[in-house]
Amino acid sequence: MDDTSVSHAEPAVPRADMRVDIVCTGFGPATAGFLTTLGRAVLNDDGTTRIESTAMPGLPLQVLCFERADDLAAGVSGVVSRARGIRTSFPEFASAGVPLSSPVTDEQIVYLLDPVGASRRSRPLRAIDAMLRAGGRLLGVDRHGVRLPYIPPFLRKHDGVVLSLGQFQQWVAGQVMASGAAQIWPASPVAGPLFADDGARVTGVRMVDQGTDLRGAPTDAYAPGMDVFADLTVVGDGPIGAVGQALDAKFGLPDGHVRDEWALGMKMVVDLRDDVDLAPGTVIHTIGYPEPEIFGFLYVLAPRTVSLGIFVPSWFDSPLRTAYRYLQHWMLHPWLWRWLEGGTLRSWGAKSVQESGRRGEPVLVGDGYARIGEGSGSTNPLSGSGVDEAWTTGAQLADGVIELLSRGEPFTRDALERAYVQRRRASWVERELRVAEGARDGFTRGVVWGLAGMALAGLTGGALRIPRRHGQAHPRLATTVSADAWMDAQGWPAVPFDGRLLVTHQDALLMGGKVQAAPGYADHVRFDDLSQCRECTTHLCVSMCSGQAITDADEGGVAFDREKCVHCGACLWNCPDDNVRFTAGAGGLHAVEN
Amino acid sequence: MEFHIVVCAGLVPDPLQTLEPVMGPAGPGLKNEALLPSVIDPWAAHALFEAAHLARARPGSKVWLVSLAPKAKLQQVLMVVAQKVPFDLVAVDGPANGFTDASACAAALADAIAAIPGLDRQKLLVFGGWESASRAAGTTLQMVGERLGITEQFQGVDAVTVGADGAFEVLERIEGGRHQVATCSGAPAVCGWATGSLHEPPNSPQVGMMNMRTLMPALQKARAASVPLAGAFGAAAVPSARRDTRVVKDMSPDAIAQEIVEWIRQ
Structure with a gap:
């Protein structure tokens, strides 16, 4: 009946299959928003069925979510978010008791000078540094850093929350699962989408084969990945997810769209020493060090517990791009080390962030599938916000799906375009993404140009931008140099x-x-x-x-x-x-x- | 001959994490305990896989998983375990941090088993871990059996081979790396499993879907058990580790070994 795009010759061991109504790939904030919103519509308050399954008649809508990681939300990050979408879903979020979360209590942007003399700084930055050093305390310089007196409105998170995304996601998963409206399966990597014979309609997903060697050859414990067919495949597997990649490869990006702006976020959770009294909810963003292009963050999640890290962007034009060593030098900066000295590493991780924003938006819907979250281009590179946007796109899709299910409409491209994409286009997510489009192109000319470009775009509602420069100034180092x-x-x-x-x-x-x-x-x-x-x-x-x-x-x-x-x-x-x-x-x- | 196999499987804090004992107002516990991920006790997991294997080979058999753990953690962990093999869940809501009193745990588990509807004691096999990743007392399962009045008990089990008449041969680990072979005329019996010999089953969404039909209702019905934390401790310290990592590609094994010896001697 259905054909597959994901592999290979059919295995000698029969490949099992099953049918559900909706299958989701990846349990990030977008899928969490989708399942939370959809889940509330599947069952009545007394537990009886409101939306019946077509895959399993007599049962409620059958919704599955497959997550690659061994545990839900393993290895995500601390975030600061205005949480507009999240609080729409959870109006009582502040008192919900999510572990490691706090309202924002103080927000700072700090410019870090280079205390060791190794940072690769342009002439304009050297001039700024010299002026600041000369002004010293008169200009607010302390411990080789200066807190900026003004935070542009588009960057402010003063009404938001800091949270551990890992703990938040687990909290959401608990609620979704307890409702009985959806099942979320960790340790379940998805190999790719399944396509109908005509190649145009997505019919579900194929799970990754198990019981293979490192090259994928079957061993005696071989179990071919199951085919899971569904009327709707919700693709929320992030910017590097297998399903999203396969859809991009098959359908391409819309005209003029390109995914060429990335960053690697490397982060830690740290227990601070007992005498550190940073207030929970404190948000510190840094610019200027260890390299001018590398941004840093420190969020106080709970008393003496902070989430911190750096972002190394793809436009970091240097002979060599790396992250871990830079993270250590960033922590050692005197502005931060006064709090971090004597601290203990509690957890560590890293993640790629797709920062092309709307310019990297893929084809959002097609027959049988819809894309949400970071992989759908929802991350806002101007405000530096992605979790809430992802959540909101998931919730928007769920609202659209509920609408289509209630009318008995199939999940065609046209129907999803009307029910989901139009909702998204009319929302604050889209409005702000349009302002952000190309706002950071100036960074290809240097950090000062980049910051000026962000300010221009942010303060003029996207009317003015600094265009990007193509090509790189610095040849990369040869592989012989570590x-x-x-x-x-x-x-x-x-x-x-x-x-x-x-x-x-x-x-x-x-x-x-x-x-x-x-x-x-x-x-x-x-x-x-x-x-x-x-x-x-x-x-x-x-x-x-x-x-x-x-x-x-x-x-x-x-x-x-x-x-x-x-x-x-x-x-x-x-x-x-x-x-x-x-x-x-x-x-x-x-x-x-x- | 079919069996009613009840697997007692607790949760343990994920041994990958830093597990630092602390004394709290309610007794001993772990630092940041609520945030620490859990896993199914690896010893009990082997027992579960063996139970499913045996049930598959004996048509008409059935497997229950009885677990005493905080409900929220249980839900989280079972989303992985439930993809492995089919079972019915009996959930008991209580602590599972490695400091619980073994006797009280055994009482809660035995009560939960005794209350399983339709359980036939003449077909009953109680499986579990011989030991536990959170303690090595190895006593809980034995006490569960005693409370249920089961006198045939085997510990350190590596294999159970069932004959046509329902009698079975048990391979038990004994001192000196050897096995003791015992013969049991049939259920009821208790088997505390060592590691068995089965692969960990692959994850199957189909198995998961099947289990989910009973899993969530069972979690919602989980009865709270009063299980006291055992005693107190004067002091505990996480073992200190000295790390000195580097990558080398051009050293001989002998040179590496020599360097390690010198490093240890320092």
């Missing part, structure tokens, strides 16, 4: 490991990430053409790999060790030759406190 060696040569001092917070990269994986790789699955990172890797002179995939899972191979090229992979996906967008295949796999981070 990130550490290059940073040493640039004058970055050695990191004074303390075994608690300042630890080696591999110890961060062990102590903070608790990284695991389940046996019985094929490697989820492959290199299409190894000869291309051997010819590659930069190996950005190695220097940007969050877990040092990709390394230079002795025989040339690169090698992948999934025991260290945190599934951040940085290899995918850092390969200049598009030679990395990043598919869904189990395992990765086990750090749900993030």
